[in-house]
Amino acid sequence: MPETTEPQSSQPSSSPTVTGLDTVAVASGDPQREQPWAELGLKPDEYARIREILGRRPTSSELAMYSVMWSEHCSYKSSKVHLQQFSEIPQETRAGAMLAGIGENAGVIDIGQGYAVTFKVESHNHPSYVEPYQGAATGVGGIVRDILAMGARPVAVMDPLRFGPLHEPDTHRVLPGIVAGVGGYGNCLGLPNIGGEAVFDATYLGNPLVNALCVGVLRHEDLHLAKASGAGNQVVLYGARTGGDGIGGVSVLASETFESTGPAKRPSVQVGDPFQEKLLIECTLELFHAGVVAGIQDLGGAGLSCAWSELASAGDGGMHVELDRVPLRDSSLAPEEILMSESQERMMAVVEPADVERFLEICARWDVEATVVGEVTDGTRLQIDWHGERVVDVPPRSVAHDGPTYHRPFARPDSQDALQADTAEALPRPGTPDELRETLLRLVASPNLCDKSWITDQYDRYVQGNTVLAQPSDSGMVRVDDETNLGVAISTDANGRYTRLDPYAGAQLALAESYRNVSTGGAVPVAISDCLNFGSPEDPAVMWQFAEACRGLKDACLELGVPVTGGNVSLYNQTGETAILPTPVVAVLGVIEDVTRRTPTGFQRAGERVLLLGETREELSGSEWASVVHDHLGGLPPRVDLAAERSLSELLVASVGLLTSAHDVSDGGLAQTLVESGLRHHVGATVALDGVHADPFVALFSESTARVVVTVAAGDEDRLVQLAADHGVPVTTLGETGGASLALADGLDVPLDELHRAWVATLPLALA
Template sequence: MTLDSVKRALQSPDERMPFAELGMKEDEYQRVKEILGRRPTGSELAIYSVMWSEHCSYKSSKVHLRQFATKAPASEALLVGMGENAGVVDIGDGWAATFKIESHNHPSYVEPHQGAATGVGGIVRDIMSMGARPIAVMDSLRFGGLDQHDTRRVLPGVVEGISHYGNCLGLPNIGGEVVFDPCYIGNPLVNALCVGLLRKDQIKLATAPGPGNKVVLFGARTGADGIGGASVLASATFEDESQAKRPAVQVGDPFMEKLLIECCLELYQADVVVGIQDLGAAGVSCATTELAAKGTGGMAVDLNLVPLRDPTLRPEEILMSESQERMMAVVTPEDIAAFMAICEKWDVPATVIGEVTDSGRLTMTWDGEVIVDIPPGTAADEGPVYQRPFHEPAGQAALNTHVELARPDDLRATLLQLLGSANLSSREWVTSQYDRYVRGNTVLAQPADAGVLRISESMPGADETTRGIALATDGNGRYAKLDPYAGAQLALAEAYRNVAVTGATPLAVTNCLNFGSPEDPEVMWQFAEAVRGLADACKTLGVPVTGGNVSFYNQTGAAAIHPTPVVGVLGVIEDVARRVPSGFTAANLRVVLLGDTADEFGGSEWAHVAHNHLGGLPPRVRLDAERALATVLTTAAKRGLLAGSHDLSDGGLAVALAEACLARGIGAAVSLPGEDAFVDLFSESSARALVCVEAEKFAALAELCANNEVPCYGLGVTGGTSLTVEDILEIPIATLRETHQATLPAVFG
């Protein structure tokens, strides 16, 4: 059925309702009829179809996601949790941070530039809708193999879209990931994160209280782009004909979004906003139903008043359009004039399209005729909830069987092989296209382990605070494929550790859970295990989940991606002047390894690169050790003990040493603490970090480690122009750099 035929069916009471074409199941359609007591109008069906889509309603994931609330650790810092546009945490001195990560996967495959650009735009508006000024973005990206043709089509467009939108907004891109694996061919993952700042007493919520208050749609006009994006692209399996779905991809205008940011901030400052919601997935359908459901319970809207770019749009298309750069506000009648004057000042179109009622109904008219009359909560909050069947994949036991892989004799060649591999090579080709330092508040950015931002200068009136925030995102699809429970915990552990190595105390979590079809019991098992693992780990580490996103149907035909939970962690540092820089920062510093190493190579980069092998078990999760390590790192930073740091993860100690040398071109001479050089250098055991300290401060660091039961090994000293591992290898920094930097430019130019 074509889009035109769907439109005709929606408009004709004699045609069969095209619920299946809009992504609804037969029983879901029957439930809509039961709720309304009649056949829905075309506009009502449009609303329910997008609001009950997987992307908007979380109908397959809700039963599992509740663990993030039931297992949530006590947190005095949490101000707004799950259920709002973004979570908000208290970061001290009267300030709050809001952050969230979301996916824009399928649109970015169909139209890489616009898909990625509007992913950035959408997450920025989520942060704006909490009353905050967006101050930075990050992205977590995954593509097919570096040697696959479609990767060369998708990656440049995605990077260009992210850089174009973020750079035009003037938001620094301070970190993230770029991962390559054949499982993502045809299903790239484009997960975008944004963080914002606000005073803790100025939080805005998506609610529409007060009968008689006006409903204002402001920002860009509504067009035909993005129609059905939430249900067509993000809530169904992806097929080869996906290029035909280009009309469902939104088109972004970052310059309008920049005006919208400044306009919203002035509206908040003037205190003329009662409630606010951004228009993202499901567009007007979502904004009206969610605002009404969380407010007094009713809203009356005249769809003829919605400003259009295309005057031929029908009401169903207006309701389903996901045109970008739009917001919806609830404003008291006495504040309307001031609201409109501020919008006019910023050249942001604004139109009153309705008002709040106490009817308990969402009603909409078109050409004077009522075309929508529904209880808003049934669309926004009472969609279907599925207990999807799940079971362990048939081949899981075989996958987890340990296979002894041939280990190399030439460890020098192995390090260079890993350092130049697709996943461990320099990301400078990507990150150089992002402005990491715009606005002047970036303290640390890629390739540091986490991004760090100062609060003072980020916001007016913040000069009295020395505080900063740190952010990191991490995930490992290979680990999660081997064990989704442990894989999700390892993703959290790495992000938690990356925040801690900067000297910041981890405070809260957001996540983007990327999986295949929930209708596949084996995929659903992966999802259930990952959520259970993440919830358990958050409880143990004492960091609550503030919100996030679930992205299902990441597969083409029957081939699903690796389960890929991406975890973002936000931390706070009391004085940004005490942050710990990444890598070796001077000569004649002691090089110290924190944490113990075991023989752990399941899912490792070495097994992937050297043997193209995935099997066994991932590294053991050691959450108590992670917590102790974070305590050592943050305490040492406060005491000024650390001159530099770097976490150990993919590629193990060998890659960490090489990257620490490359940070400033400072070499090191070290010896290994164990008896097996290969294990010492390339194992990916968790809860480890590499630090450098002045010689006279080593004793204080060792005492701090002993008090927290964190193993501490002095490895050697920094200096010179080579990385030397005693009796094992010696590699000039120039060779390390040439190997590290050559890979991506050789492919993308």
């Protein structure tokens, strides 16, 4: 019969180890032994459930496994009830079939010509606050291994980042280290960083968001999945040795709220070695090519506990492992610590016995250590021995997939009505040309709208030679095939202010902006990955935000016809009582048949016609203007019009070859779009705003969506106007490119040199 003794927790302890080896036999013989389950992050009912599953108390090694695998970061116990609705979205894409989706290491999309692309975005938020460089670096390393585990060669990375106010001392502590970590790891791997974001807001102070995306390319026949099947097949651990760094790591850090004085739990953050990872990548790709891999899993959050339990759970049998065979950097590690360690640059493979020798030979040639640590069995248990003693004997699915499921209470907060009623309509507005000029220059120089070259210049954007578009273009684009020029474009976007005002609409607006950014380059949006960053799930208001954002994403995906391929949830992004702005980062993947025909960002030359696609409304609540000039957040975000976004996307794709440039209108409104377009190649423009909106201020700073500024050759304007009419997209002729200034209205003529000085100075001055 299952054990029913009430759980008891020992006094706080810095280590989960106990005196002597705690074997299954010992656990069966002393059911009353106190165990540090609470210190490991387990709740009383969770610990009781483990005892019920096992019919006894867990060994200390089993307790370690369950604690990391049942953590919020690994089990999604508070979020999976809401994530389930993504399965309602059809899995077909406009490019082709989805070859792998939610539940795998990363989603895989057929893009034609026998090629597939895999991409995913994940978080490494809490470790990056504790140790900025290594937290960010290992975030990049982890997402790269997720892509590698699907059988793909990683080809590019991206980094959506969020920080506290630029003037804050702690922002100066974390930002340089995070950027150096992202750049240092990615540059050493030889992966171009082709896009991302850097956004500043007070709520991210103490909780920076470090989201990392990787995209990889594979042929259809190279697809690999994470499963351990075939009794007698060998389990091989290869890559770096296991050390004491990262014990508990992200699985613990990302599963509890930070206190105002700092993290409540600070286990050692993982230490990355990009040169070891580069060897691991090339070695793994050769192993795939040699056909000696039957199943594979990367080691990231929860380390060996995750790899063994997930491989066994996804297979058709059990697994037996000799834990003492695991190569160690620290011989003093206890079994529990080995199981919890999140040391980097490690992979786990399932190999048929006849292929083991060849597998080990390939690893040796790449100077990658490889060790047979176990085998697949025809049983139903994951059994782990330590020097001949059984320390783990569990149903693998109970560890990997059948963890707790919480239906946490959620409710729209009473304060939401007052927040939405506090619109930007009554805020003082600039009226004269001088006031508009001052506002324009202030916004251009604001942290969220200024030039981000201080960050992006630390990244190699063109290594490998296949980068077609990168920062500051609307999306990143890489060539997949150098003969046909088939390629893909990716964009990541989120607006926490919008999502705070209306979580349902805010998530849709994040998707819409990424969708639009991919389209401006000429790519067809086909699928999304998401990284959902929110505060504590124990707060009903935060859970309401999360539930609404998931519902909004699902509905938008259904209307736009793009499936969710997978992603990540990051909760407990909260310092004391202060939660971050709800930040659902949405990455959209697009496919372009010929990258040589992509549409560039920014005015290319003088004498071209400038047009605005889409409709401008008075929508200033939640805008950069309201935030920067008035420190105001209230009202409703811009209206979501997904039908308009889809029509606009189809027009942009149909206009490839006709458009000479395209740049979306988003944060900062039309004014920011025109500034960035002009500064890209130092080509000015003269435009008229009366056709945009009767009020020049609204015309310049409204953040209405489904809008793009485009240029065409002077003789092609009528063709574009007709094409826009055919797609039902409103079009307004603004003016013509040329000159050394932006002439935006009567009396409002700002030299490009002055705009450039304001735009580029902010980050270097603040971070010098």
